[in-house]
Amino acid sequence: MNPTIQFSDFGLHADVLRALSEQGYTTPTPIQAQAIPVVLMGRDVMGAAQTGTGKTAGFALPIIQKLLPLASTSTSPARHPVRALILTPTRELADQVAENVASYSRHTALRSTVVFGGMDMAPQTAALRAGVEILIATPGRLLDHVQQKTLNLSQTQILVLDEADRMLDMGFLPDLQRIINLLPKQRQNLMFSATFSTEIKRLAQSFMQDPALIEVARRNATADNVSQIVYAVPSESKRAAVAFIIRQRNLKQVLVFSNTKIGTSRLARELQREGIKADAIHGDKSQKERMVALEAFKRGEVEVLVATDVAARGLDIVELPCVINYDLPHSPEDYVHRIGRTGRAGASGDAISLMAREEERYLQDIEKLTKTPIVRKDLEGFDPERVRHRERSAREPSAERGRAEPVQRRPSERTVAPVDEWFMKPYQPQDDAAASVKVQPQQAQPGLARAAEKRPAVAALLGGKRAKTETA
Numbered sequence: 001m002n003p004t005i006q007f008s009d010f011g012l013h014a015d016v017l018r019a020l021s022e023q024g025y026t027t028p029t030p031i032q033a034q035a036i037p038v039v040l041m042g043r044d045v046m047g048a049a050q051t052g053t054g055k056t057a058g059f060a061l062p063i064i065q066k067l068l069p070l071a072s073t074s075t076s077p078a079r080h081p082v083r084a085l086i087l088t089p090t091r092e093l094a095d096q097v098a099e100n101v102a103s104y105s106r107h108t109a110l111r112s113t114v115v116f117g118g119m120d121m122a123p124q125t126a127a128l129r130a131g132v133e134i135l136i137a138t139p140g141r142l143l144d145h146v147q148q149k150t151l152n153l154s155q156t157q158i159l160v161l162d163e164a165d166r167m168l169d170m171g172f173l174p175d176l177q178r179i180i181n182l183l184p185k186q187r188q189n190l191m192f193s194a195t196f197s198t199e200i201k202r203l204a205q206s207f208m209q210d211p212a213l214i215e216v217a218r219r220n221a222t223a224d225n226v227s228q229i230v231y232a233v234p235s236e237s238k239r240a241a242v243a244f245i246i247r248q249r250n251l252k253q254v255l256v257f258s259n260t261k262i263g264t265s266r267l268a269r270e271l272q273r274e275g276i277k278a279d280a281i282h283g284d285k286s287q288k289e290r291m292v293a294l295e296a297f298k299r300g301e302v303e304v305l306v307a308t309d310v311a312a313r314g315l316d317i318v319e320l321p322c323v324i325n326y327d328l329p330h331s332p333e334d335y336v337h338r339i340g341r342t343g344r345a346g347a348s349g350d351a352i353s354l355m356a357r358e359e360e361r362y363l364q365d366i367e368k369l370t371k372t373p374i375v376r377k378d379l380e381g382f383d384p385e386r387v388r389h390r391e392r393s394a395r396e397p398s399a400e401r402g403r404a405e406p407v408q409r410r411p412s413e414r415t416v417a418p419v420d421e422w423f424m425k426p427y428q429p430q431d432d433a434a435a436s437v438k439v440q441p442q443q444a445q446p447g448l449a450r451a452a453e454k455r456p457a458v459a460a461l462l463g464g465k466r467a468k469t470e471t472a
């Protein structure tokens with residue numbers, strides 16, 4: 001790839017370029033450099049890329065460019081049919097994609113809107129009735145609107161499936177098939193997925209025409225710039241250990257993963273009790289609660305966001321200085337996803353895991369997948385006995401209660417909440433070779449090493465060249 005490539009090299013309209021420079025984007029990311037020209041050409045695209053690579057602009061910019069000749073300032077809904085449909089698995093991702101599309105198209109007459117579940121349908125219906133060219137939606141709510149006849153997809157010429165693997169994980173396949181059947185046969189299809197399961201390949205083969213395959217290596221989640229540490233901590237002391245680590249390292253923006261919804265809530269509550277600005281997001285929280293927590297986290301008002309794997313998916317929080325695994329995930333792929341949230345270009349990131357004795361086997365699975373031994377350490381200075389003693393006295397009503405300062409508390413450090421500036425920055429191109437665009441699938445994402453081992457060339461599996469092993 002030519003590293004000096006500019007957005008203007010793609011022939012994008014001045015109004016789009018203006019929006020990009022207002023966003024502060026200077027150079028295209030690797031996936032953008034690769035995808036934009038191919039989408040502009042009208043080809044179907046199968047992109048192996050995940051959130052954080054800049055994939056949204058990779059499909060949104062050429063879509064906007066292609067639809068520009070059809071943009072109209074007319075107020076008549078008939079002049080604003082849905083021409084591009086972008087489907088995402090989660091409401092959060094839908095919302096983020098919609099935000100991006102709106103900002104890239106802000107100087108054009110193109111209209112866009114987002115519809116997802118858990119929200120009142122009336123405002124969505126009003127927006128759809130008024131007419132939009134670009135519609136971002138989660139599958140279920142989209143079908144609700146189809147059923148209510150507030151939506152007509154007969155003029156859709158571009159379909160995007162974003163995070164297709166997550167959509168399948170979440171059981172959206174029947175909905176996707178129903179939606180695809182509602183679209184005109186003649187259209188351009190773009191599909192983005194972080195992983196390539198057999199189901200994904202089957203889905204791609206079922207509706208894409210000779211897709212161009214674009215693969216961008218995720219930065220190696222187990223690369224040298226992410227230091228991985230495992231602390232042996234008994235289960236009952238883990239919550240105190242998380243608080244201890246946050247204080248000891250003076251962490252101001254940390255994502256803590258827990259395997260269970262109840263675990264996230266409990267941990268967030270415990271941290272709050274310790275005077276740490278924490279909040280939890282998980283599947284049982286309302287859309288509004290999740291958004292509020294996420295925004296507060298981005299602003300630095302919440303310093304510790306405790307999340308389940310599912311709730312953290314699709315969040316536009318990509319590169320953090322530190323992630324903590326309150327417990328080890330039972331699937332080693334989840335570990336790779338989790339720690340991939342940290343490690344900055346050129347700087348270091350920390351992935352800290354707390355491991356109870358009974359979790360040792362999960363760590364072994366992770367080491368097998370990543371082919372990297374992970375250092376096990378004792379959490380120095382942390383004394384579970386002292387914590388237990390403190391908890392006992394806290395349970396007993398005492399005059400001391402409420403006055404007692406938690407052992408490691410440093411209140412002065414917790415009053416200010418400076419936002420980690422790096423976190424607020426948009427994507428920055430990285431120097432490391434792993435970030436470069438690859439169209440050669442044999443250099444697949446390291447985090448997907450296992451999947452890559454099993455599969456022959458992606459091109460073959462996706463129908464470019466039919467693989468013998470592929471039966472679907």
Ligand code: AMP
Nearest residue numbers: 025027029051052053054055056426427
């Ligand atoms: P995505 O992978 O699409 O979710 O994008 C990840 C983040 O990178 C988002 O915050 C985007 O706003 C930002 N971003 C996307 N493209 C660029 C670019 N070319 N330059 C700078 N930031 C970008």
